[in-house]
Amino acid sequence: MRIEFPFVEERANIVPTILRPMARVKLVAKNEATVDMYVDSGADITLIPYSVGIAVGFSLKPEDEIRRIGGVGGGKISIVMRRIKMRIDGEELNVRVAWCMSEDVPLILGRLDIFNKFNVLFEGGKKTVFLK
Amino acid sequence: MDVRRGLGINFTKYKGKYIALVNEKVVASGENAKVVLVRAKAKHPKKEIVLRKIPEEETLILVV
Numbered sequence: 798m799r800i801e802f803p804f805v806e807e808r809a810n811i812v813p814t815i816l817r818p819m820a821r822v823k824l825v826a827k828n829e830a831t832v833d834m835y836v837d838s839g840a841d842i843t844l845i846p847y848s849v850g851i852a853v854g855f856s857l858k859p860e861d862e863i864r865r866i867g868g869v870g871g872g873k874i875s876i877v878m879r880r881i882k883m884r885i886d887g888e889e890l891n892v893r894v895a896w897c898m899s900e901d902v903p904l905i906l907g908r909l910d911i912f913n914k915f916n917v918l919f920e921g922g923k924k925t926v927f928l929k
Numbered sequence: 930m931d932v933r934r935g936l937g938i939n940f941t942k943y944k945g946k947y948i949a950l951v952n953e954k955v956v957a958s959g960e961n962a963k964v965v966l967v968r969a970k971a972k973h974p975k976k977e978i979v980l981r982k983i984p985e986e987e988t989l990i991l992v993v
Contacts, residue, residue: 807984808940821979830966833981846982848947848962900960901945903984 800886800915800927805833818925820906825882825889827854832904836925838917840907842866843883843894844876849904850896855879866895874902883911885927890914938983945985951976 802820809815818836823829824845830852834843857877867873876895883892892910911917915927938948938955949957949969957968962980969978 830962831977831979833979846962848960848964849980849982852963852966852980901985904982 798888798927798929800888800929801920802836802925802927804923804925816922818919820885820925820927822906823884824849824853825884826879828852834904834906836917836919837905837907838912838919840868840905842907842909843892843911844897844902844905844907845894846897846900846902846904848900850879853881855896863898874899885911885915888914888927888929940983943983945983947980947982950979950981 802818804816805819806814807817819833820836821831821833823831830849832845832849861877863875863877865873866876875898877898879894879896881892881894883890890910915929918926918928920926943955943958946958946960947962947965948955949965951969951973956972956978957965959965959968962982966978966980
């Protein structure tokens with residue numbers, strides 16, 4: 798099985814435009830949402846902003862443990878771990894995601910529970926390929 | 930299709946916001962994903978709606 802997503806052209810400030818690896822996936826919890834996510838092989842885990850979690854039906858519970866995770870530059874964000882079904886072109890995965898407690902993060906498709914199911918290639922700098 | 934082009938999306942206008950796409954055209958935008966989805970579904974109840982966030986920063990170095 799081969800699933801392809803073309804890179805998406807976006808604006809950048811280092812060059813006029815930049816091509817970024819982006820996958821169109823469906824997130825399924827209580828509700829469903831089809832979202833575009835940056836494919837980030839450097840990200841340990843998939844990350845979604847707060848209101849995206851709300852849109853798919855997440856809610857905070859008293860027993861939720863809020864954790865702090867960080868990235869490049871040392872900045873930290875607060876997250877709650879959740880499980881969600883992710884459909885990538887019909888392939889359904891059960892994926893652990895970091896649900897960010899704020900909005901100021903992009904949607905990131907990271908490695909945990911995904912890169913062990915697919916070989917993920919950035920082919921020719923033009924497309925992301927999920928191979929199974 | 931080699932790459933998806935900018936599709937006429939006004940990156941300055943939508944910087945840091947969510948956009949809802951129907952057939953790759955922006956049909957709703959805002960700062961809250963759920964609100965944007967609800968608005969888009971109200972306008973296009975039978976179409977597939979795709980939610981996308983336009984980055985605040987123009988250069989992304991993403992590691993989590």
